[in-house]
Amino acid sequence: MSTLRLLLGDQLNIRHSWFSATERSRSDVLYVLMELRSETDYAWHHAQKVLGIFAAMRGFAQALQQAGYRVRYFKIGDADNQQDFLQNLRQLVASEQITQLERQQADEFRVEAMLQAAQDELGIAVNVVDCEHFLVDRAAISQQFAHKIPRMEFFYRALRKQYRILLDEHGQPLGGQWNFDQDNRKRWSGQPPAPAWLAHPKDLSELWQEIEAAGIKTIGEPQAANFGWPISRSEAKATLAVFTAQALPHFGAYQDAMSTASPTLFHAGISFALNLKLLHPLEVIHASLDEFAAGRVSLSTVEGFVRQILGWREFVRGVYWARMPGYAQLNELQHQRDLPRWYWDGQTRMNCLKHAIDQSLALGYAHHIQRLMVTGNFALLAGIDPDQVDAWYLGIYVDAFEWVEMPNTRGMSQYADGGLLGSKPYAGSASYISKMSDYCKGCHYQAKLRHGDGACPFNSLYWHFHQRHAPRLQNNPRLGMTYQTWRKMPADEQQATLLQAEQYLQQIDQL
Numbered sequence: 001m002s003t004l005r006l007l008l009g010d011q012l013n014i015r016h017s018w019f020s021a022t023e024r025s026r027s028d029v030l031y032v033l034m035e036l037r038s039e040t041d042y043a044w045h046h047a048q049k050v051l052g053i054f055a056a057m058r059g060f061a062q063a064l065q066q067a068g069y070r071v072r073y074f075k076i077g078d079a080d081n082q083q084d085f086l087q088n089l090r091q092l093v094a095s096e097q098i099t100q101l102e103r104q105q106a107d108e109f110r111v112e113a114m115l116q117a118a119q120d121e122l123g124i125a126v127n128v129v130d131c132e133h134f135l136v137d138r139a140a141i142s143q144q145f146a147h148k149i150p151r152m153e154f155f156y157r158a159l160r161k162q163y164r165i166l167l168d169e170h171g172q173p174l175g176g177q178w179n180f181d182q183d184n185r186k187r188w189s190g191q192p193p194a195p196a197w198l199a200h201p202k203d204l205s206e207l208w209q210e211i212e213a214a215g216i217k218t219i220g221e222p223q224a225a226n227f228g229w230p231i232s233r234s235e236a237k238a239t240l241a242v243f244t245a246q247a248l249p250h251f252g253a254y255q256d257a258m259s260t261a262s263p264t265l266f267h268a269g270i271s272f273a274l275n276l277k278l279l280h281p282l283e284v285i286h287a288s289l290d291e292f293a294a295g296r297v298s299l300s301t302v303e304g305f306v307r308q309i310l311g312w313r314e315f316v317r318g319v320y321w322a323r324m325p326g327y328a329q330l331n332e333l334q335h336q337r338d339l340p341r342w343y344w345d346g347q348t349r350m351n352c353l354k355h356a357i358d359q360s361l362a363l364g365y366a367h368h369i370q371r372l373m374v375t376g377n378f379a380l381l382a383g384i385d386p387d388q389v390d391a392w393y394l395g396i397y398v399d400a401f402e403w404v405e406m407p408n409t410r411g412m413s414q415y416a417d418g419g420l421l422g423s424k425p426y427a428g429s430a431s432y433i434s435k436m437s438d439y440c441k442g443c444h445y446q447a448k449l450r451h452g453d454g455a456c457p458f459n460s461l462y463w464h465f466h467q468r469h470a471p472r473l474q475n476n477p478r479l480g481m482t483y484q485t486w487r488k489m490p491a492d493e494q495q496a497t498l499l500q501a502e503q504y505l506q507q508i509d510q511l
């Protein structure tokens, strides 16, 4: 009797109980990892995403082998790699006399469905276990999210209590409040200096040649000779250490800021490592709490950071698993327009979009506010089809896995879920972008103009969006001020603004 344990590319969790000391001595277990066309081709991925995942998988497999585990690894170009889970598994079941398949729950609905179908076909015993990464497991998600999606704030507070994070001795939040978001809204003007971009350059040129030889279609720059993303547990831990020492103290204050001078500002750059499970969310949270305990980080900053991981990351996963597969079809605002072609090449005169897109193509990364208030905001205001917006986000970011990408894109940024994730659409005009960034300086468009020569498209589109969705949105209490401002605007000003928006929408590919 022999057991095959399947490891997916985003299941590189060496702290999983599969790798406990007692398991190591088992000679009847074969660990299997596969680089597959079914995974490289379901979306148009960024070159660094494919490169980084394959490099991390190869490193993980090698580390397992060195530790004495039996491993079978399918490289993308191997002659006997049939590029499909079922076909490769079938081959191994026969050649290795496998009688049992064990696997961890997949995080993506698509993959889980594919694996379930494959295991039914194989006709051998199957054991599916937890991936032991998240702080809320799938059974708890079913309980907490099945009937009604909780508000993120209350979900987060319950987890703070459950994991006893930032609480006083009476179980109340430290500092007397749960949320310090209002302290975290500064613009950045060059000081304090932002830390350098990811610090682990390595040469992955040989692997890139294999990917190219296989004919995999990617977007963006591979930067194979100088690859920066962490691909091993030690690199991931080092990235976390650099973040906590150099950037975390300023994370809170500049969380919403954007700048042409730094792609990350004071963000962590750890989402790729977290999503591959090279890092565990609790160890990231505890690393930040240690800095707070040592007095190097303020309460408002550490709370803001913990909220992202303990709150948002777990919450979006809950929404995804509670609402899939229907979630992928939601389009509450009935947006149908095609994604402008310049999302794929950055060829637009709108400086904020150009900068965010160019950076994304170069690095496979943009930080949260660039994703939400620049690229996402424009797509929302212009009424772009959420399927196309999803496909773009799923492809362009190295950290994009559907369980986290889709609720953020379709829900938070496009309001296509009608408000399950956010209580109002994240729509902003140029005044927001100009307040939080240096993008508007030197832009072809004028941030202050609503219509007329050189008027910033965000302004007229902002009002066009609210006007066309008034029947659905005007009674939202959080939008009362917005609609009041619109109604107070003189009729000719309203008309000129809407006309301007219509003109821009007609020539959207030329903006």
Ligand code: FAD
Residues within 6 Å of the ligand: 264, 266, 267, 268, 269, 270, 271, 272, 274, 275, 308, 309, 312, 313, 314, 316, 366, 367, 368, 369, 371, 372, 376, 393, 397, 399, 400, 401, 404, 405, 406, 408, 409, 412, 413
């Ligand atoms: P930091 O800002 O330093 O935050 C630390 C960590 O908190 C992140 O690494 C991430 O794990 C977690 N986090 C923060 N915000 C969120 C959030 N809203 N949802 C889930 N986790 C969060 N994140 C992904 O991991 N994959 C995606 O595909 C993805 N797509 C997004 C699409 C859109 C439209 C938006 C608005 C956000 C998306 N996010 C996604 C969330 C967030 O933007 C990224 O996690 C973050 O930018 C990663 O960079 P960082 O590690 O420097 O994050």
Ligand code: SF4
Residues within 6 Å of the ligand: 349, 350, 351, 352, 353, 429, 430, 433, 434, 439, 440, 441, 443, 444, 445, 446, 447, 456, 457, 458
């Ligand atoms: Fe973006 Fe408008 Fe500012 Fe130009 S003026 S950078 S388009 S917000």
